[in-house]
Amino acid sequence: MDPYVLKTLNEARRARRAAVLVTDLGDGRDRIVREGDHVAGDLGAAIARAFRTGNSGTVDAEGRTFFLNAHLPRPRLVVIGAVHISQALAPMARIAGYPVEIVDPRTAFATPERFPDVVLHAEWPEDVLKRQPLDSYTALAAITHDPKIDDFALKAALDAGCFYVGALGSRKTHAKRVERLLALGAGADQIARIHAPIGLDIGAASPAEIAVAILAQAIYAFRSRGLEAKGAVA
């Protein structure tokens, strides 16, 4: 392995950026391909598949055999709102393999008693996201119903190119939210990425069922994400 390739790969991994290490098993030459880089032909198609699935493996292309090692950051879910839905969403998401963090400045909501075994921040999203910025391997669900708390996080999620952005509220509520986000400087095409009303339409009624709808929608967004969408990353 080329020492410079290793250094570059580790930098990407530390920064939670996806990379595929391509090694020619015939001559040992290797190189890093980043998400969004264009690689032509069968090899390019295999690399795109590795980015989408996170699966590593060997591929025969151009008369050579390559090993593709996919290094994808671990996807995670940030939930704005320590509400009833979040109490169901946090354990479900964790079981599905998506570590969860919950942010809610309302200390009556964000208590360890209500959220055992969950990373909980009883702080404003502004403060938490400054420390731990969102990225394209993060899903964000804003479910406080309170613009004071949700709006900043939604704008930050759109700017960071989060693979999923969902916001709780009816179509009417969302129409008002769109106006506020436009005023915050978000573009119309950015705002169109928000899933609102939040969650797949499975007729969810209870908080736990809404949690299922949100989680399923986030998983779908992750597994079907287009590589070009990553161009939005700040």
Place this chain on the structure above:
Amino acid sequence: MEHSIYLDEARDPLIIAEGWMKDGKDVAIATVVETWGSAPRPVGSHLVIDAEGNFQGSVSGGCVEGAVVAEAIDVIDTGKAKMLEFGVADETAWQVGLSCGGRIKVYVERLG
């Protein structure tokens, strides 16, 4: 089953390999490139080895690491990469009593 979203730098084989390299050590990197049947470590897993035989990470559940380390020393000496294959029939690899019963292919290369 709480997993951090960040790298566990103290145990991450590729981070360790980079550190060894910066310390001026000769390093080999072994990678699982193919598996058949039930294999304990997924494709893409790494074992990193220095010239003294120190190693970190894993390419199996401990079954074949000894053999890989021995080959890695040779790879460090010659600079020539090797493809190793371990299967159920290989006595030096899968011991009787292990339930794995799989086969793995491990690519061993020198760093630099």
